[in-house]
Ligand SMILES: Nc1ncnc2c1ncn2[C@@H]1O[C@H](COP(=O)(O)OP(=O)(O)O)[C@@H](O)[C@H]1O
């Protein structure tokens with residue numbers, strides 16, 4: 797990563813990771829990992845299979861528990877020296893990011909609309925506002941008219957674009973993608989990369 801923004805000291809990283817450690821038993825996967833993500837940055841984490849890319853994202857999003865280090869969102873500690881904030885605080889931090897996985901992980905028994913609107917409704921957003929925003933996200937993802945479809949009725953590329961719309965539903969400041977195209981046929985990869993590029 798570059799240091800070019802270091803001079804603009806007013807800019808606050810939306811995500812800071814400091815000295816992150818994670819082991820599975822004897823296996824030391826993350827050894828003192830630090831990184832900053834500033835608003836508007838696109839950061840790619842590259843490495844061979846098994847090098848800990850998913851573990852890093854899973855720790856940053858509290859799906860795995862790190863053994864040490866700090867994780868800060870907007871300068872606020874979610875994890876301080878390996879100690880996690882309480883449940884209520886972590887729930888608030890979770891609204892700051894969206895997650896898109898390799899295998900879409902859509903709810904198969906929910907329509908596209910319900911997949912996207914579930915989280916905002918749980919967070920107390922009105923049905924009207926939620927649906928209106930979901931429709932605008934579907935439009936952005938090139939999925940107009942698919943709101944009543946079920947995941948099994950969509951191609952892999954369309955399912956992944958629904959997953960991206962769902963990740964955007966709570967208006968996150970940061971989106972994490974874990975190999976979002978690796979489960980897609982080469983010809984479907986392009987359409988997903990295109991919407992990611994537009995978002996960036
Ligand atoms: N839940 C787990 N339990 C034990 N080992 C794990 C677990 N998750 C990942 N690992 C191990 O951690 C290492 C890093 O995995 P991972 O983060 O998935 O790598 P990548 O995403 O870069 O391919 C691998 O050796 C993997 O086997």
Ligand SMILES: [Mg+2]
Pocket residue numbers: 849850851974975
């Ligand atoms: Mg991985």
